Amino acid sequence: MSEPIALAFEDRQYSLADLDALTSGMALDLQQRGVGVGSRVAVMSSNRPEFVVALRAIWRLGAAAVLLSPAWKRAEVDHAVALTAPTHAVGDHPVLADVLPMRHLDEPVAPGDTAHVPVDPGADAVLVFSSGTTGMPKAVRHTHASLAAAVRQWRDALGLTATDRLQIMTPPSHILGLLNIVMALDTGAWIRLHRRFDIDAMLRHIESDRITIEMAVAPIALALSAHPDLERHDLSSLRYIMWCATPVTESVAHAVTARTGVTWVTAYGASELPVIACNDLDGARLDTVGRAVDGVAVRIASLETGEPLGPNAEGEIQVFSEAVMGGYLPESATSEAFSDRWYRTGDVGTLDADGWLRITDRAKEMIKVRGFQVAPAEIEAVLHGHPGVEDCAVFGVPSADGEAIVAAVKSADSVGSEELAALVADRLASYKKPRRVVFVDDIPRLPSGKVLRRVLRERVMSACAKSGGNCGRPTDQ
Structure with missing residues (x-):
């Protein structure tokens, strides 16, 4: 009996055994180049199976991945590399190749055998980037423990099981794309990766792959609502569409539901704390970002005094969770992001007596x-x-x-x-x-x-x- 398919990309398909074999070979290659426990490896890649293999290989060696956006130009990459000091690089982008000696993802992976290094839960797993109001992006350090907690919280919020099928079009360097990939493989769900967003390809694959959960940021939602032939696609496999990264534009969501019958769910998170709140999967209230997910506590603090406020009062949204980042680079930026171990989101909102969270403004200037x-x-x-x-x-x-x-x-x-x-x-x-x-x-x-x-x-x-x-x-x- 053949292994079930775990990941699809264009006309290629991979089982978990396939991915594990490629990961082992990639890990051996990186190990021979000097990557080991505690190393930082810069990764600048499009959305492709080789990114998944490289990420898993880096973790197998006890190293941390520094994820650089493939949209970045030279000045942004120079800043990120200077901030995080990676010693090695893997990717498919010429900008990174100009900055560091880069193991190109187009190079074939030879079979190899590398043992798993025991993982220290408190060690860095991945560094992603979150811009600050004072200039160039800060690096957000997620440990193996914080990333695992985020995966668990996101899986539970989505009600994800091994029978679900997803497709991922968001960049793997963004916390949402990363979280979806890691969560799906960890759960045993089926995923299709796409190099880039294409609305027609997205609709075709919902139909042909029988996708059950669709992830949508605002441009994807807008493209759905404006698509002239939306009704011609069979979207009946979808349990719901998840609106992520920005507050819901209710008129857009309702327009898609009216045309397709598919309902929306909205969630709230940040690079520093990936999963904060999520709506009920049945009967979501799109005027809110939902309620705190299991294992997460949310409070509203006064913008003037920092003191916690009661129900329906407007103030800064602060969050306590084991999925919170390990800290920033530069380290000097970390202390102001917390108030007595509560992460300060910089978002302004209200929390009612039933736990429904609304975002009304941004305290930060992002x-x-x-x-x-x-x-x-x-x-x-x-x-x-x-x-x-x-x-x-x-x-x-x-x-x-x-x-x-x-x-x-x-x-x-x-x-x-x-x-x-x-x-x-x-x-x-x-x-x-x-x-x-x-x-x-x-x-x-x-x-x-x-x-x-x-x-x-x-x-x-x-x-x-x-x-x-x-x-x-x-x-x-």
Whole structure:
């Protein structure tokens, strides 16, 4: 009797035995290159089976994987490598190959036999990146224990079993893609990986692969609701669609349900603490992000005093969980992320007496673009490098797919919006490119120099409204 298939990719299929054999061979290769217990290995890869093999091989050797986004440009990779100091690299991206000697994932894996190194639960398993408001991304350290707790919590929240079938289109460097891959293989569920998001491929494979749970970030949800032939696809295998990474746009979710009969569930998490809350699988309340999952405690703290507040009071969402990160790199950033061992999300919300959690605002200044966190200061640093920019500030405005990036620029020069947007696109990942560049007379700041982003946002949006919606020429995205 043949082994059941665990992973599919294009026309290739792999059983767990296949993956284990490839993992052993890859581990031997990496071991011969010097990877061992405590090593850090940079991984920059598209979504492919070889990524899964490399990740499992790194863990087999007692090393930690540093996951770099395949959307990043050289400056972002240089920063991440300097911060985490990996000694080895594996991937399929030329940018990483220019920075470190890289074992390319296209190289064949020879059969090999490597023993599992006993895993220290407190040792780092993976480092992912979460942008901070002060500039370039911070590295988030997850130990084997915290990642295992997150996998267990996510599996229980989804009601996932070995009979479920998923497809994964989100980048494996993002905590959501990583968690889904590890969880599915750990549970024995079937998964299909896709190199990139394609709405038509997604719909075809829901039908042909009989997918039972579909993961959707905002762009995927929008593509579903706008698809002209949505009704022609058989989506009856789906138990539900999970909306992740950004708050639900209820009109979009309801439009898809009206056309297909498939219902939605929403969840809430962060790179630092992957699983916080999830809706009931039956009868989800999409005006909330659900209730704290088993093993997680949520509280609301006063924005002024930090003291815990009662039901329905608005304040910062704080979380206590064994799945919380081990800390940041740089280490100096870790202490301010916690309040008496409670993780400070930076999100503002309310928690009612029945435990339903609502997000109402963000205390941090991060911009959520298509599920990715973008630090305004990172874009501002690029814009300040242009000789025609006297001052600038970046902020987010509501958009159908989360938030759109707006750059407000003070300039005495005749620099154009397209030129500035192209400068950002050349230096940073494409999703960090401003959707709109607005020219202003001044950038409001405190005496300390801190940008008053909320004041600036309100001023720009008010001017936009008064001019009939013309608040600067949108850039081509």
